[in-house]
Amino acid sequence: MPHIDLDKNLPGMRSLMAFSPETASPMxxxxxxxxxxxxxxxxxxxxxxxxxxxxxxxxxxxxxxxGAIAVCYLDxxxxxxxxxxxxxxxxxxxxxxxxxLTIAGSVQKGGKFVTAExxxxxxxxxxxxxxxxxxxxxxxxxxxxxxxxxxLASNTPTDLSSYPLRAKQIAEMGYGNHIFKEKQPVAxxxxx
Amino acid sequence: MPHIDLDKNLPGMRSLMAFSPETASPMxxxxxxxxxxxxxxxxxxxxxxxxxxxxxxxxxxxxxxxGAIAVCYLDxxxxxxxxxxxxxxxxxxxxxxxxxLTIAGSVQKGGKFVTAExxxxxxxxxxxxxxxxxxxxxxxxxxxxxxxxxxLASNTPTDLSSYPLRAKQIAEMGYGNHIFKEKQPVAxxxxx
Numbered sequence: 001m002p003h004i005d006l007d008k009n010l011p012g013m014r015s016l017m018a019f020s021p022e023t024a025s026p027m028x029x030x031x032x033x034x035x036x037x038x039x040x041x042x043x044x045x046x047x048x049x050x051x052x053x054x055x056x057x058x059x060x061x062x063x064x065x066x067g068a069i070a071v072c073y074l075d076x077x078x079x080x081x082x083x084x085x086x087x088x089x090x091x092x093x094x095x096x097x098x099x100x101l102t103i104a105g106s107v108q109k110g111g112k113f114v115t116a117e118x119x120x121x122x123x124x125x126x127x128x129x130x131x132x133x134x135x136x137x138x139x140x141x142x143x144x145x146x147x148x149x150x151x152l153a154s155n156t157p158t159d160l161s162s163y164p165l166r167a168k169q170i171a172e173m174g175y176g177n178h179i180f181k182e183k184q185p186v187a188x189x190x191x192x
Numbered sequence: 193m194p195h196i197d198l199d200k201n202l203p204g205m206r207s208l209m210a211f212s213p214e215t216a217s218p219m220x221x222x223x224x225x226x227x228x229x230x231x232x233x234x235x236x237x238x239x240x241x242x243x244x245x246x247x248x249x250x251x252x253x254x255x256x257x258x259g260a261i262a263v264c265y266l267d268x269x270x271x272x273x274x275x276x277x278x279x280x281x282x283x284x285x286x287x288x289x290x291x292x293l294t295i296a297g298s299v300q301k302g303g304k305f306v307t308a309e310x311x312x313x314x315x316x317x318x319x320x321x322x323x324x325x326x327x328x329x330x331x332x333x334x335x336x337x338x339x340x341x342x343x344l345a346s347n348t349p350t351d352l353s354s355y356p357l358r359a360k361q362i363a364e365m366g367y368g369n370h371i372f373k374e375k376q377p378v379a380x381x382x383x384x
Contacts, residue, residue, distance in 0.1 A: 140340045
């Protein structure tokens with residue numbers, strides 16, 4: 001049960017955004033800027049980083065919802081998303097992305113866990129300053145989103161079939177405020 | 193030395209905001225909404241929560257800069273800010289704020305560390321749903337800010353005398369984009 005009085009018809013982040021639409025606005029804008037860009041990192045790379053950090057933070061809602069969005073960008077390859085969460089070093093992804101996931105994993109522990117060696121390794125594999133910046137900020141932002149969702153014990157749909165539907169909508173339309181502020185009721189177990 | 197090419201004339205968060213003005217905009221807006229309000233929690237309460245979480249995350253830059261802003265709201269009481277960081281249960285602050293700092297400390301560890309008992313204790317001392325929400329989101333947001341600042345190894349002024357000057361400016365004017373986007377050069381050891 002949520003720690004505060006949240007709309008029972010809305011899941012996870014959406015119930016929080018409805019409770020506090022003022023803060024929802026810049027948080028939605030930040031998510032859009034960080035996750036809906038193919039400049040440097042692809043949208044798939046960005047969602048994989050967010051999903052991996054959510055997995056490390058043990059945030060069921062965020063790892064399911066963002067994992068489902070990553071799957072949309074990866075032509076339905078759910079197995080790859082699972083591999084990235086559980087053992088990215090053996091996943092079928094470029095070495096550059098593996099090096100960035102190492103940095104993201106350090107950020108999850110705390111900013112000072114990122115080492116110069118980890119950054120140099122990523123740069124040697126082609127990561128630009130912008131790639132490093134975006135990786136660190138995506139990982140840091142998910143440390144916020146995950147804590148927001150779980151720190152208020154928001155409603156987490158356990159029916160996994162509900163996540164892909166909502167993911168498709170975000171993959172097509174982005175994280176605008178239209179996502180967070182919409183008013184129509186949804187099924188209790190609807191995701192994202 | 194920073195992990196990416198940041199402006200050497202700007203400290204900590206400001207150098208990051210200059211590197212990425214697009215993301216600086218919603219992050220500044222979020223900081224303003226969470227920290228520049230006296231609705232429910234006072235601005236002093238909000239900065240104390242942010243300073244305490246930054247202390248737990250071992251982020252020197254954020255605990256110094258936000259601690260200095262809290263001091264501005266507390267009529268120069270630096271000792272109280274130190275007490276809150278090191279042992280808030282014995283600090284001269286209301287019990288309600290102590291209960292909220294307990295919740296903030298749990299959020300710093302991870303969202304699931306917040307317990308129903310902690311929330312009930314805060315509510316019994318007068319905390320509203322809005323107070324609980326704001327405490328969790330402030331703590332979560334500092335888990336992002338701290339990781340952003342330290343994860344990119346941004347320049348941290350060690351001259352403690354530089355923080356109060358900048359803090360006074362923010363205490364008077366807020367965290368608008370005018371803070372993050374201003375162009376004039378500043379001394380290398382200037383804070384915030």
